[in-house]
Ligand code: SF4
Protein backbone atom coordinates (compact mmCIF):
# COMPACT_ATOMS: atom_id res chain seq x y z
CA UNK A 1 0.00 0.00 0.00
CA UNK A 2 2.75 2.38 0.99
CA UNK A 3 4.61 1.71 -2.22
CA UNK A 4 1.59 2.41 -4.39
CA UNK A 5 0.97 5.74 -2.73
CA UNK A 6 4.53 6.82 -3.32
CA UNK A 7 4.36 5.79 -6.98
CA UNK A 8 1.17 7.75 -7.50
CA UNK A 9 1.88 10.90 -5.58
CA UNK A 10 5.67 11.03 -5.16
CA UNK A 11 7.06 11.14 -1.61
CA UNK A 12 4.52 12.21 0.97
CA UNK A 13 5.01 15.66 2.41
CA UNK A 14 7.36 15.71 5.41
CA UNK A 15 5.62 15.80 8.78
CA UNK A 16 6.82 18.42 11.24
CA UNK A 17 5.89 19.20 14.83
CA UNK A 18 3.68 21.91 13.41
CA UNK A 19 1.84 19.42 11.18
CA UNK A 20 1.02 17.21 14.14
CA UNK A 21 0.01 20.19 16.29
CA UNK A 22 -2.30 21.42 13.55
CA UNK A 23 -3.89 18.05 12.85
CA UNK A 24 -4.39 17.17 16.52
CA UNK A 25 -5.06 20.64 17.86
CA UNK A 26 -2.78 19.76 20.79
CA UNK A 27 -0.01 22.05 22.08
CA UNK A 28 2.80 19.56 21.93
CA UNK A 29 5.42 22.26 22.49
CA UNK A 30 4.13 22.82 26.04
CA UNK A 31 5.27 19.36 27.16
CA UNK A 32 8.05 19.77 29.73
CA UNK A 33 8.93 16.07 30.06
CA UNK A 34 7.55 15.45 33.54
CA UNK A 35 6.86 11.82 32.52
CA UNK A 36 3.52 11.64 34.31
CA UNK A 37 1.98 10.23 31.13
CA UNK A 38 4.47 7.38 30.93
CA UNK A 39 4.35 6.62 34.65
CA UNK A 40 0.61 6.00 34.51
CA UNK A 41 0.56 4.27 31.13
CA UNK A 42 -0.35 0.57 31.44
CA UNK A 43 1.23 -0.32 28.08
CA UNK A 44 4.81 0.93 28.40
CA UNK A 45 5.96 -2.68 28.89
CA UNK A 46 5.17 -3.32 25.23
CA UNK A 47 6.12 0.07 23.75
CA UNK A 48 9.32 0.89 21.87
CA UNK A 49 9.00 4.62 22.65
CA UNK A 50 7.35 5.70 25.94
CA UNK A 51 4.57 8.31 25.70
CA UNK A 52 6.69 11.20 27.05
CA UNK A 53 9.41 10.26 24.54
CA UNK A 54 6.82 10.38 21.75
CA UNK A 55 6.11 13.98 22.69
CA UNK A 56 9.82 14.78 22.95
CA UNK A 57 10.53 13.17 19.57
CA UNK A 58 7.82 15.28 17.94
CA UNK A 59 9.25 18.42 19.51
CA UNK A 60 12.62 17.53 18.00
CA UNK A 61 11.06 16.86 14.60
CA UNK A 62 11.78 13.12 14.72
CA UNK A 63 8.32 12.41 13.36
CA UNK A 64 9.13 9.39 11.19
CA UNK A 65 10.31 7.57 14.29
CA UNK A 66 7.00 8.01 16.09
CA UNK A 67 4.83 7.41 13.02
CA UNK A 68 6.62 4.09 12.50
CA UNK A 69 6.68 3.13 16.17
CA UNK A 70 4.98 0.14 17.80
CA UNK A 71 3.79 2.52 20.50
CA UNK A 72 0.98 4.09 18.50
CA UNK A 73 -0.62 0.68 17.79
CA UNK A 74 0.04 -0.81 21.19
CA UNK A 75 -1.57 2.18 22.94
CA UNK A 76 -4.90 0.96 24.34
CA UNK A 77 -6.56 4.42 24.26
CA UNK A 78 -7.14 4.18 28.01
CA UNK A 79 -6.83 7.97 28.42
CA UNK A 80 -4.77 7.79 31.62
CA UNK A 81 -2.05 9.98 30.12
CA UNK A 82 -4.59 12.58 28.96
CA UNK A 83 -6.21 12.63 32.39
CA UNK A 84 -2.95 13.22 34.24
CA UNK A 85 -0.96 15.58 31.98
CA UNK A 86 -0.35 18.82 33.93
CA UNK A 87 -0.29 20.76 30.65
CA UNK A 88 -3.66 19.53 29.39
CA UNK A 89 -2.10 17.80 26.41
CA UNK A 90 -4.54 15.17 25.12
CA UNK A 91 -1.83 12.58 24.52
CA UNK A 92 -4.34 9.86 23.60
CA UNK A 93 -5.58 12.18 20.86
CA UNK A 94 -2.03 12.77 19.65
CA UNK A 95 -1.77 8.97 19.37
CA UNK A 96 -4.94 9.02 17.20
CA UNK A 97 -3.41 11.64 14.93
CA UNK A 98 -0.20 9.62 14.61
CA UNK A 99 -2.22 6.51 13.74
CA UNK A 100 -4.07 8.44 11.05
CA UNK A 101 -0.75 9.65 9.59
CA UNK A 102 0.71 6.17 9.78
CA UNK A 103 -2.31 4.63 8.05
CA UNK A 104 -2.05 7.18 5.24
CA UNK A 105 1.65 6.47 4.79
CA UNK A 106 1.65 2.72 5.15
CA UNK A 107 1.89 0.83 8.42
CA UNK A 108 4.87 -1.42 9.04
CA UNK A 109 4.21 -5.12 8.57
CA UNK A 110 4.52 -6.13 12.24
CA UNK A 111 1.63 -3.82 13.21
CA UNK A 112 -0.63 -4.27 10.20
CA UNK A 113 -3.34 -6.12 12.16
CA UNK A 114 -4.48 -2.85 13.74
CA UNK A 115 -5.28 -0.90 10.54
CA UNK A 116 -6.91 -4.04 9.12
CA UNK A 117 -9.09 -4.26 12.22
CA UNK A 118 -10.23 -0.63 12.00
CA UNK A 119 -10.91 -0.89 8.29
CA UNK A 120 -12.97 -4.06 8.66
CA UNK A 121 -14.87 -2.58 11.62
CA UNK A 122 -15.80 0.59 9.75
CA UNK A 123 -16.76 -1.21 6.55
CA UNK A 124 -19.08 -3.40 8.62
CA UNK A 125 -20.74 -0.29 10.07
CA UNK A 126 -20.91 1.31 6.63
CA UNK A 127 -22.71 -1.76 5.27
CA UNK A 128 -25.07 -2.37 8.17
CA UNK A 129 -25.39 0.81 10.23
CA UNK A 130 -24.78 -1.29 13.34
CA UNK A 131 -21.70 -3.42 13.82
CA UNK A 132 -22.45 -7.13 13.42
CA UNK A 133 -19.97 -8.87 15.71
CA UNK A 134 -19.81 -12.26 14.02
CA UNK A 135 -19.15 -11.08 10.47
CA UNK A 136 -16.79 -8.34 11.69
CA UNK A 137 -14.63 -10.70 13.77
CA UNK A 138 -14.66 -13.39 11.06
CA UNK A 139 -13.63 -10.97 8.33
CA UNK A 140 -10.90 -9.51 10.53
CA UNK A 141 -9.55 -12.95 11.48
CA UNK A 142 -9.46 -13.98 7.83
CA UNK A 143 -7.84 -10.77 6.56
CA UNK A 144 -5.29 -10.57 9.37
CA UNK A 145 -4.41 -14.24 9.71
CA UNK A 146 -5.72 -16.09 6.64
CA UNK A 147 -7.58 -19.36 6.98
CA UNK A 148 -5.47 -20.28 10.01
CA UNK A 149 -6.41 -17.05 11.71
CA UNK A 150 -10.06 -17.72 11.01
CA UNK A 151 -9.86 -21.25 12.37
CA UNK A 152 -8.11 -19.99 15.49
CA UNK A 153 -11.02 -17.64 16.22
CA UNK A 154 -13.74 -20.09 15.26
CA UNK A 155 -13.82 -22.03 18.55
CA UNK A 156 -14.44 -18.80 20.42
CA UNK A 157 -17.09 -17.73 17.92
CA UNK A 158 -18.91 -21.05 18.12
CA UNK A 159 -19.02 -20.83 21.91
CA UNK A 160 -20.48 -17.33 21.64
CA UNK A 161 -23.08 -18.60 19.16
CA UNK A 162 -24.01 -21.62 21.26
CA UNK A 163 -24.59 -19.33 24.23
CA UNK A 164 -26.86 -17.11 22.15
CA UNK A 165 -24.42 -14.21 22.49
CA UNK A 166 -23.96 -13.49 18.80
CA UNK A 167 -26.45 -13.03 16.03
CA UNK A 168 -25.80 -15.34 13.10
CA UNK A 169 -27.48 -13.06 10.59
CA UNK A 170 -27.09 -9.29 10.75
CA UNK A 171 -30.20 -7.17 11.17
CA UNK A 172 -31.54 -5.05 8.37
CA UNK A 173 -29.54 -1.99 7.40
CA UNK A 174 -29.90 0.80 9.96
CA UNK A 175 -29.57 4.52 9.67
CA UNK A 176 -30.70 4.85 6.05
CA UNK A 177 -29.23 7.56 3.86
CA UNK A 178 -27.59 9.33 6.79
CA UNK A 179 -25.02 6.57 7.29
CA UNK A 180 -24.34 6.54 3.54
CA UNK A 181 -23.85 10.30 3.60
CA UNK A 182 -21.54 10.28 6.62
CA UNK A 183 -19.24 7.74 4.98
CA UNK A 184 -19.44 9.37 1.56
CA UNK A 185 -18.29 12.72 2.98
CA UNK A 186 -15.48 10.99 4.86
CA UNK A 187 -14.30 9.36 1.65
CA UNK A 188 -14.63 12.52 -0.42
CA UNK A 189 -12.27 14.35 1.92
CA UNK A 190 -9.45 11.98 1.07
CA UNK B 191 -39.27 8.28 35.36
CA UNK B 192 -38.45 8.14 31.66
CA UNK B 193 -35.03 8.29 30.06
CA UNK B 194 -33.82 7.66 26.53
CA UNK B 195 -31.63 4.62 25.96
CA UNK B 196 -28.73 3.89 23.59
CA UNK B 197 -27.87 0.19 24.00
CA UNK B 198 -25.04 0.05 21.43
CA UNK B 199 -23.95 -2.87 19.26
CA UNK B 200 -22.52 -5.14 21.98
CA UNK B 201 -25.72 -5.12 24.02
CA UNK B 202 -27.45 -6.45 20.94
CA UNK B 203 -25.08 -9.46 20.81
CA UNK B 204 -22.23 -10.56 23.06
CA UNK B 205 -23.65 -8.61 26.00
CA UNK B 206 -27.28 -9.59 25.54
CA UNK B 207 -27.47 -10.58 29.23
CA UNK B 208 -26.44 -7.04 30.21
CA UNK B 209 -29.24 -5.61 28.07
CA UNK B 210 -31.85 -8.00 29.45
CA UNK B 211 -30.86 -7.62 33.08
CA UNK B 212 -30.69 -3.85 32.71
CA UNK B 213 -34.15 -3.67 31.15
CA UNK B 214 -35.67 -5.88 33.80
CA UNK B 215 -33.99 -3.99 36.66
CA UNK B 216 -35.15 -0.69 35.20
CA UNK B 217 -38.74 -1.98 35.00
CA UNK B 218 -38.58 -3.07 38.62
CA UNK B 219 -37.39 0.43 39.62
CA UNK B 220 -40.07 2.20 37.59
CA UNK B 221 -37.47 3.55 35.18
CA UNK B 222 -38.78 3.55 31.63
CA UNK B 223 -36.03 3.10 29.03
CA UNK B 224 -37.05 4.48 25.66
CA UNK B 225 -34.66 3.08 23.06
CA UNK B 226 -33.45 5.58 20.47
CA UNK B 227 -35.36 4.67 17.30
CA UNK B 228 -33.07 3.42 14.52
CA UNK B 229 -29.88 4.07 16.48
CA UNK B 230 -26.60 3.24 14.74
CA UNK B 231 -23.05 2.34 15.77
CA UNK B 232 -21.18 5.10 17.66
CA UNK B 233 -17.95 4.40 15.72
CA UNK B 234 -16.39 2.76 18.80
CA UNK B 235 -12.61 2.58 18.86
CA UNK B 236 -12.18 2.50 15.10
CA UNK B 237 -13.63 5.81 13.92
CA UNK B 238 -11.48 8.04 16.14
CA UNK B 239 -8.22 6.41 15.11
CA UNK B 240 -9.23 6.82 11.47
CA UNK B 241 -10.84 10.23 11.08
CA UNK B 242 -11.87 12.72 13.80
CA UNK B 243 -14.87 14.04 11.88
CA UNK B 244 -16.17 10.60 11.04
CA UNK B 245 -16.02 9.80 14.77
CA UNK B 246 -18.04 12.91 15.69
CA UNK B 247 -20.60 12.27 12.95
CA UNK B 248 -21.23 8.57 13.63
CA UNK B 249 -21.79 9.31 17.30
CA UNK B 250 -23.53 12.60 16.49
CA UNK B 251 -26.24 10.94 14.43
CA UNK B 252 -27.44 9.26 17.62
CA UNK B 253 -27.17 12.48 19.60
CA UNK B 254 -29.53 14.14 17.13
CA UNK B 255 -32.12 11.42 17.82
CA UNK B 256 -31.68 11.81 21.58
CA UNK B 257 -31.97 15.58 21.18
CA UNK B 258 -35.48 15.17 19.77
CA UNK B 259 -36.47 12.94 22.67
CA UNK B 260 -35.18 15.51 25.16
CA UNK B 261 -34.59 13.22 28.15
CA UNK B 262 -31.46 12.11 30.01
CA UNK B 263 -29.71 9.50 27.85
CA UNK B 264 -28.54 6.23 29.39
CA UNK B 265 -25.50 4.66 27.71
CA UNK B 266 -24.58 1.34 29.36
CA UNK B 267 -21.40 0.65 27.34
CA UNK B 268 -18.29 2.55 28.44
CA UNK B 269 -16.94 2.86 24.90
CA UNK B 270 -20.24 4.16 23.49
CA UNK B 271 -20.58 6.50 26.47
CA UNK B 272 -17.14 7.90 25.76
CA UNK B 273 -17.81 8.38 22.04
CA UNK B 274 -21.18 10.05 22.60
CA UNK B 275 -19.77 12.34 25.30
CA UNK B 276 -16.78 13.21 23.07
CA UNK B 277 -19.08 14.08 20.16
CA UNK B 278 -21.36 16.11 22.44
CA UNK B 279 -18.39 18.16 23.68
CA UNK B 280 -16.95 18.56 20.17
CA UNK B 281 -20.28 19.76 18.76
CA UNK B 282 -20.89 22.15 21.63
CA UNK B 283 -17.42 23.60 21.03
CA UNK B 284 -18.43 24.43 17.45
CA UNK B 285 -17.52 21.19 15.67
CA UNK B 286 -19.60 20.16 12.69
CA UNK B 287 -21.42 17.03 11.56
CA UNK B 288 -20.57 15.68 8.14
CA UNK B 289 -23.35 14.24 5.99
CA UNK B 290 -26.05 15.30 8.46
CA UNK B 291 -28.18 18.37 8.21
CA UNK B 292 -29.85 19.06 11.53
CA UNK B 293 -28.47 21.35 14.19
CA UNK B 294 -27.50 19.87 17.52
CA UNK B 295 -28.75 21.49 20.72
CA UNK B 296 -27.82 18.91 23.32
CA UNK B 297 -30.23 19.88 26.09
CA UNK B 298 -29.95 16.56 27.87
CA UNK B 299 -27.44 14.71 30.03
CA UNK B 300 -25.53 11.64 28.86
CA UNK B 301 -24.94 9.16 31.68
CA UNK B 302 -23.45 5.70 32.10
CA UNK B 303 -25.80 2.94 33.30
CA UNK B 304 -24.59 2.88 36.90
CA UNK B 305 -24.34 6.67 37.24
CA UNK B 306 -27.86 7.16 35.92
CA UNK B 307 -29.32 4.54 38.26
CA UNK B 308 -27.44 5.85 41.29
CA UNK B 309 -28.05 9.55 40.59
CA UNK B 310 -31.58 9.48 39.17
CA UNK B 311 -33.11 6.72 41.32
CA UNK B 312 -31.14 7.16 44.52
CA UNK B 313 -30.31 5.08 47.55
CA UNK B 314 -33.70 5.03 49.24
CA UNK B 315 -35.65 3.80 46.20
CA UNK B 316 -32.93 1.26 45.40
CA UNK B 317 -33.10 -0.13 48.93
CA UNK B 318 -36.90 -0.21 49.03
CA UNK B 319 -37.14 -2.90 46.34
CA UNK B 320 -34.75 -5.42 47.88
CA UNK B 321 -36.17 -8.91 48.28
CA UNK B 322 -32.91 -10.72 48.86
CA UNK B 323 -29.93 -8.71 50.14
CA UNK B 324 -26.59 -9.68 48.62
CA UNK B 325 -25.24 -10.62 52.04
CA UNK B 326 -21.97 -12.54 52.13
CA UNK B 327 -20.90 -11.50 48.65
CA UNK B 328 -17.51 -9.77 48.44
CA UNK B 329 -17.21 -8.07 45.07
CA UNK B 330 -14.75 -5.55 43.76
CA UNK B 331 -16.34 -3.08 41.35
CA UNK B 332 -14.54 -2.59 38.05
CA UNK B 333 -15.28 0.55 35.99
CA UNK B 334 -12.52 0.40 33.38
CA UNK B 335 -11.28 3.42 31.50
CA UNK B 336 -13.86 5.11 29.45
CA UNK B 337 -16.75 5.96 31.78
CA UNK B 338 -14.31 8.02 33.82
CA UNK B 339 -11.45 9.24 31.63
CA UNK B 340 -10.64 11.89 30.71
CA UNK B 341 -12.83 13.99 33.03
CA UNK B 342 -12.92 16.87 30.50
CA UNK B 343 -15.01 14.47 28.36
CA UNK B 344 -16.77 12.28 30.93
CA UNK B 345 -17.44 14.93 33.62
CA UNK B 346 -16.63 12.24 36.19
CA UNK B 347 -16.31 13.94 39.61
CA UNK B 348 -13.52 11.58 40.69
CA UNK B 349 -11.95 9.84 37.70
CA UNK B 350 -9.40 8.01 39.84
CA UNK B 351 -11.99 6.62 42.25
CA UNK B 352 -15.49 6.25 40.74
CA UNK B 353 -18.13 5.11 43.23
CA UNK B 354 -21.56 4.57 41.59
CA UNK B 355 -21.37 0.77 41.34
CA UNK B 356 -19.74 0.50 44.78
CA UNK B 357 -22.66 2.50 46.23
CA UNK B 358 -25.29 0.41 44.43
CA UNK B 359 -23.71 -2.86 45.56
CA UNK B 360 -23.34 -1.61 49.14
CA UNK B 361 -26.99 -0.51 49.13
CA UNK B 362 -28.01 -4.01 48.04
CA UNK B 363 -26.15 -5.52 50.97
CA UNK B 364 -22.91 -6.72 49.36
CA UNK B 365 -19.69 -6.36 51.33
CA UNK B 366 -17.80 -4.41 48.68
CA UNK B 367 -14.00 -4.65 48.75
CA UNK B 368 -11.86 -1.66 48.07
CA UNK B 369 -9.07 -1.87 45.52
CA UNK B 370 -6.96 0.54 43.55
CA UNK B 371 -7.54 -1.06 40.14
CA UNK B 372 -11.18 -0.07 39.62
CA UNK B 373 -10.36 2.21 36.71
CA UNK B 374 -7.25 0.50 35.37
CA UNK B 375 -7.29 -0.59 31.74
CA UNK B 376 -8.24 -4.18 30.80
CA UNK B 377 -6.84 -3.88 27.27
CA UNK B 378 -10.29 -4.23 25.70
CA UNK B 379 -9.36 -1.98 22.80
CA UNK B 380 -6.48 -4.18 21.71
CA UNK B 381 -7.88 -7.64 22.52
CA UNK B 382 -8.37 -8.53 18.86
CA UNK B 383 -5.19 -6.96 17.49
CA UNK B 384 -2.77 -7.70 20.38
CA UNK B 385 -4.37 -10.52 22.39
CA UNK B 386 -1.14 -11.51 24.14
CA UNK B 387 -0.74 -8.02 25.59
CA UNK B 388 -4.39 -7.67 26.52
CA UNK B 389 -4.38 -10.99 28.36
CA UNK B 390 -1.48 -9.76 30.50
CA UNK B 391 -3.64 -6.82 31.54
CA UNK B 392 -6.63 -9.02 32.32
CA UNK B 393 -4.41 -11.31 34.38
CA UNK B 394 -3.18 -8.37 36.42
CA UNK B 395 -6.75 -7.33 37.20
CA UNK B 396 -7.76 -10.86 38.20
CA UNK B 397 -4.69 -11.12 40.45
CA UNK B 398 -5.41 -7.78 42.08
CA UNK B 399 -9.08 -8.65 42.65
CA UNK B 400 -8.02 -11.83 44.43
CA UNK B 401 -5.43 -9.95 46.45
CA UNK B 402 -8.14 -7.54 47.58
CA UNK B 403 -10.03 -10.52 48.98
CA UNK B 404 -12.84 -10.41 46.42
CA UNK B 405 -14.85 -13.48 45.44
CA UNK B 406 -16.19 -11.88 42.26
CA UNK B 407 -15.87 -8.83 40.02
CA UNK B 408 -18.76 -6.51 39.20
CA UNK B 409 -18.59 -4.74 35.84
CA UNK B 410 -20.62 -2.07 34.10
CA UNK B 411 -19.29 -2.30 30.55
CA UNK B 412 -19.78 -5.06 27.96
CA UNK B 413 -16.18 -4.88 26.75
CA UNK B 414 -14.68 -5.03 30.24
CA UNK B 415 -17.01 -7.84 31.29
CA UNK B 416 -16.33 -9.87 28.18
CA UNK B 417 -12.58 -9.37 28.48
CA UNK B 418 -12.45 -10.43 32.12
CA UNK B 419 -14.99 -13.24 31.78
CA UNK B 420 -14.10 -14.98 28.53
CA UNK B 421 -10.30 -15.17 28.76
CA UNK B 422 -9.85 -16.88 32.13
CA UNK B 423 -9.49 -20.36 30.61
CA UNK B 424 -6.73 -19.24 28.22
CA UNK B 425 -4.94 -17.33 30.96
CA UNK B 426 -5.16 -20.41 33.16
CA UNK B 427 -3.72 -22.64 30.43
CA UNK B 428 -0.94 -20.22 29.60
CA UNK B 429 0.13 -19.56 33.18
CA UNK B 430 -0.55 -22.93 34.80
CA UNK B 431 -2.37 -21.14 37.59
CA UNK B 432 -6.05 -21.71 38.41
CA UNK B 433 -8.41 -18.76 37.85
CA UNK B 434 -12.09 -18.84 38.61
CA UNK B 435 -13.55 -15.43 39.33
CA UNK B 436 -17.15 -14.83 38.23
CA UNK B 437 -17.58 -11.48 36.51
CA UNK B 438 -21.11 -10.15 36.91
CA UNK B 439 -22.84 -7.20 35.34
CA UNK B 440 -24.01 -4.99 38.19
CA UNK B 441 -27.52 -5.28 36.74
CA UNK B 442 -27.45 -9.09 37.07
CA UNK B 443 -26.76 -8.75 40.79
CA UNK B 444 -29.45 -6.08 41.06
CA UNK B 445 -31.85 -8.54 39.42
CA UNK B 446 -30.83 -11.13 41.97
CA UNK B 447 -31.54 -8.78 44.86
CA UNK B 448 -34.86 -7.75 43.31
CA UNK B 449 -36.04 -11.30 42.61
CA UNK B 450 -35.79 -11.33 38.79
CA UNK B 451 -36.56 -14.98 37.87
CA UNK B 452 -34.45 -14.73 34.70
CA UNK B 453 -31.10 -14.21 36.47
CA UNK B 454 -30.07 -17.83 36.03
CA UNK B 455 -30.55 -17.53 32.26
CA UNK B 456 -28.30 -14.47 32.16
CA UNK B 457 -25.60 -16.28 34.12
CA UNK B 458 -25.71 -19.28 31.77
CA UNK B 459 -24.30 -16.99 29.11
CA UNK B 460 -21.05 -16.35 30.99
CA UNK B 461 -17.90 -18.19 29.98
CA UNK B 462 -16.55 -18.37 33.55
CA UNK B 463 -19.06 -20.35 35.59
CA UNK B 464 -21.02 -17.85 37.65
CA UNK B 465 -23.74 -19.71 39.54
CA UNK B 466 -21.88 -21.82 42.12
CA UNK B 467 -20.67 -18.83 44.15
CA UNK B 468 -24.19 -17.43 44.39
CA UNK B 469 -25.58 -20.83 45.39
CA UNK B 470 -22.92 -21.13 48.09
CA UNK B 471 -24.07 -17.80 49.46
CA UNK B 472 -27.68 -18.90 49.29
CA UNK B 473 -28.48 -16.16 46.81
CA UNK B 474 -29.55 -18.35 43.87
S1 SF4 C 1 2.39 14.30 31.23
FE1 SF4 C 1 2.20 15.94 29.71
S2 SF4 C 1 3.86 17.40 30.20
FE2 SF4 C 1 4.32 15.48 31.30
S3 SF4 C 1 5.70 14.38 29.90
FE3 SF4 C 1 3.61 13.66 29.47
S4 SF4 C 1 2.90 14.99 27.81
FE4 SF4 C 1 4.69 15.97 28.69
Ligand code: SF4
Nearest residue numbers: 041075076078079081
Ligand atom coordinates in the same frame (compact mmCIF):
# COMPACT_ATOMS: atom_id res chain seq x y z
S1 SF4 D 1 -3.95 6.21 26.17
FE1 SF4 D 1 -2.27 4.98 25.33
S2 SF4 D 1 -0.42 6.16 25.80
FE2 SF4 D 1 -2.05 6.99 27.07
S3 SF4 D 1 -1.84 5.91 29.02
FE3 SF4 D 1 -3.32 4.76 27.80
S4 SF4 D 1 -2.16 3.21 26.70
FE4 SF4 D 1 -0.70 4.73 27.49
